[in-house]
Amino acid sequence: MEHRVVITGMGAVSPVGNTAPATWDALVAGTSGIAPIANVSTEGLKVTVAAEVKGFDGAERLGEDVRHKDLNVQYALAASDEAMADAGLGEAEDLDRTRIGVYVGSGIGGMKSYTDAVDTMRSRGFRRCPPFMIPMMIGNMAAGEVSIRHKLTGPTLPVVTACATSAHTVGEAFRAIKHGYADAILAGGAEACIVPEAIAGFTNCKALTRNDDPATACRPFDANRDGFVMGEGACILVLEELEHAKARGAHIYCEVVGYGNTADAYHITSPAPDAQGITRAIKEAVAEGGVDATEGLYINAHGTSTPLNDKTETIGFKQALGEDAARSAHISSTKSMTGHMLGATGALEAMVCARAIETGVIPPTIGLAEPDPECDLDYTPGHAASATVRWALSTNLGFGGHNAALAFKAYEG
Structure with missing residues (x-):
């Protein structure tokens, strides 16, 4: 038996807004999140603009110590909190959490955590390797941390397909619900790798624009386009089986x-x-x-x-x-x-x-x-x-x- 699948919740942290409604409103208004890079040094780099998340405080948003969570995971957790609340699942106590899964991917994972750890080891020796380096850098950790935070024990799957990652998480979640493997899945992706090493790598493989004017750096389909602008953030959607959503009286997007x-x-x-x-x-x-x-x-x-x-x-x-x-x-x-x-x-x-x-x-x-x-x-x-x-x-x-x-x-x- 095949099931119909609907979207009942949304959460986002993006370069144009730190919630889903703020992001949507900014996009409709034509607001750009592209600006000179502010959060890392651009000394020696040929690219100096990016679309950074602005004004995000992980500890304040998540209500906990986030020192051992890579920024991509913090973004994913904040977006998952919003999506769960938007779907009306955040406070529900009668959910069968074995039937709710998490499909959240990251194209690169905790790159900043890794590069920071490497810098520490090079300057202070291998014995000073941070004990949280591995769990902070691996690409599955956003999915793992979201499932832990919300106690969701259904099918859980990170996907890594570069820039197609979270389109595939949404698609695979759709198929899993359609064919009866889950009642709902938090599906999406998270990324936070606006760091000098990633900027240099994308620049030297000729992917990034070297245009330092934020107003014209990213101009899709324009004759003068010359490369993409790096962004960051997270988006989590609640995909849900239709009858399960209707039984809860959920809003269906x-x-x-x-x-x-x-x-x-x-x-x-x-x-x-x-x-x-x-x-x-x-x-x-x-x-x-x-x-x-x-x-x-x-x-x-x-x-x-x-x-x-x-x-x-x-x-x-x-x-x-x-x-x-x-x-x-x-x-x-x-x-x-x-x-x-x-x-x-x-x-x-x-x-x-x-x-x-x-x-x-x-x-x-x-x-x-x-x-x-x-x-x-x-x-x-x-x-x-x-x-x-x-x-x-x-x-x-x-x-x-x-x-x-x-x-x-x-x-x-």
């Missing part, structure tokens, strides 16, 4: 209806130029969701502001949906405001899809001033738009050739 997961098998960092991988992922999500590509579609594109990604995605939309449907769709890249939140980006963009369906508001792609002729679809430049959104797609591509597509539609009882 939208229904999750389709998921595509493919590989390019082409290159370690570049998407396949024929876009066959992302094309197949979109087709799989659309087919599973049984949705009409010509009817009220919003697409939250991966839209990284890199030369290769944006034109490849444009090809993929046309191939998967058909030229006419792709041209009639409302599309935007919220990375133009959040930067690229790496392992957290897919879940945040899924959240945006859910809110667009619920509100009929399409967030803009800011910074898009001179459209690339090869990116010739409606990318909602500059300002939010209003539309009847019957269904939505979110697409994400990750280093290694990973592709993910998620399909959502308006909930109808």
Whole structure:
């Protein structure tokens, strides 16, 4: 028996807001979270702008000593608290917690914890290795800590697929609930690696923009785009089996209806130029969701502001949906405001899809001033738009050739 799956809770910590509502409001307003890097030294670096989380106090937000929790875990815990409360699960005592799971991933994990520990050992010797180095650096710890905090003992699975990580956690959670393995799953991702080592690594593999103007550094689908801007944060969604949600009287944001997961098998960092991988992922999500590509579609594109990604995605939309449907769709890249939140980006963009369906508001792609002729679809430049959104797609591509597509539609009882 297959089950319907809905979204009933949201939590977020992002470069534009430290809660889900604040993040959504900022995105609709076209507010950018990109600024000169403030939290680490940029001495010797060729990149000096990023989309950092601002004003986040982990100890205050979580009500506990957080010295032994990497920042990505702190973000995940704060977002999970908000998502649980939003779904009405935070205070519930009659839940079967063996049927509630946690699918939370991180593309990189506790990089700052690792680099800080290495600095300590190099200056003071190996005997001074911090005892919490391993649990603070490993990529599964956000999922582990969220499950511990909320005493959730159902299926728990971290995913690591680079920039597609939390799109895959949402998709895999959807499948687990759909096929009866859980009643609800907290699904999402967390990332906090705006550190000199990561900036240098992404810079030298030619992924990051070297444009130091925050207003134009990230401009997806623009002819002058030249690389992505690093972001950070977390987003956690509560995915829930429909009848379980209805029995609780939960608020339903939208229904999750389709998921595509493919590989390019082409290159370690570049998407396949024929876009066959992302094309197949979109087709799989659309087919599973049984949705009409010509009817009220919003697409939250991966839209990284890199030369290769944006034109490849444009090809993929046309191939998967058909030229006419792709041209009639409302599309935007919220990375133009959040930067690229790496392992957290897919879940945040899924959240945006859910809110667009619920509100009929399409967030803009800011910074898009001179459209690339090869990116010739409606990318909602500059300002939010209003539309009847019957269904939505979110697409994400990750280093290694990973592709993910998620399909959502308006909930109808």
